[in-house]
């Protein structure tokens with residue numbers, strides 16, 4: 143009798159398991175193509191900032207436009223958003239959305255920033271080892287949101303977004319989605335040029351945590367520079383945001399067509415959106431590309447130097463090789479007093495954007511001693527203030543600057 147009971151129990155378990163296998167694939171696997179759209183930053187994390195706009199708003203506007211077009215044109219695509227409102231999510235929570243939905247494609251939208259207001263153009267990243275310092279800088283800036291989390295050291299297993307050493311892990315990493323990610327990135331970049339007349343900064347690789355944790359082809363788009371006045375105007379305009387979203391949509395149409403063919407999936411006949419005559423007019427009125435010179439990272443300074451430079455946010459005392467010293471008072475993610483020139487009673491403060499942070503400074507002199515004097519004067523109000531140095535728009539170490547003077 144006991145044996146019979148055991149037999150029934152075991153067979154019941156098998157039946158239950160069998161039932162699970164029959165039901166599970168139908169319930170958990172959505173037959174539709176799933177794309178996850180991620181508007182970078184949000185809530186108390188504004189991302190990169192200028193005096194007038196915040197990265198998180200630009201990213202969200204483009205994501206909502208993009209999602210709306212995909213939903214309207216593709217009935218066989220499920221669009222999932224990591225956020226549809228001004229909400230903060232950690233990088234891990236964003237990757238969890240991708241994996242929980244068994245996504246087929248992951249698109250992160252970000253806006254770039256540079257110390258030099260002359261830098262401009264759109265670029266698309268896939269996961270990989272950064273081959274240039276410029277690419278590593280972008281990943282470091284985007285990953286630095288990790289520092290906003292309380293116990294980031296345990297949560298991110300010792301990954302320090304600000305340490306170059308942390309990025310070595312990406313050298314030995316196998317990414318089985320890399321080919322498809324690169325393929326999609328290239329189509330996006332082509333569309334930015336043909337549909338929006340944007341400047342093409344190319345497909346790049348760097349160690350982005352959010353891409354690293356997502357199990358599907360994934361790209362991170364830097365739609366342009368918030369620190370470039372012309373590009374900022376474009377990216378904060380309705381037309382600019384719609385155009386960027388449409389360009390990514392067109393790339394999605396191409397990518398999905400190839401993907402459907404390979405997977406034998408029935409494909410819906412969706413066409414790319416052509417530029418309308420009206421939009422072309424608009425593009426003709428707008429200068430084709432803003433100028434780019436004197437980018438702080440020489441390896442990505444691709445445009446001829448004879449172009450005109452727009453006035454940089456940071457105005458050094460002169461543009462020669464003579465270094466300029468300033469006192470950095472503090473850095474913050476919040477755009478608290480961007481327009482204020484008086485902080486805690488310290489007058490004539492300035493700020494610049496670096497690593498997505500607003501960095502507030504006072505003083506601007508080629509004489510190190512004068513700046514050291516200012517640092518001492520502000521020490522009671524800003525005890526952590528320290529001296530920084532620039533040559534032209536390029537930030538250098540104080541040690542390098544002092545060597546240049548000798």
Ligand SMILES: [Zn+2]
Pocket residue numbers: 182183189190197252253284
């Ligand atoms: Zn960002």
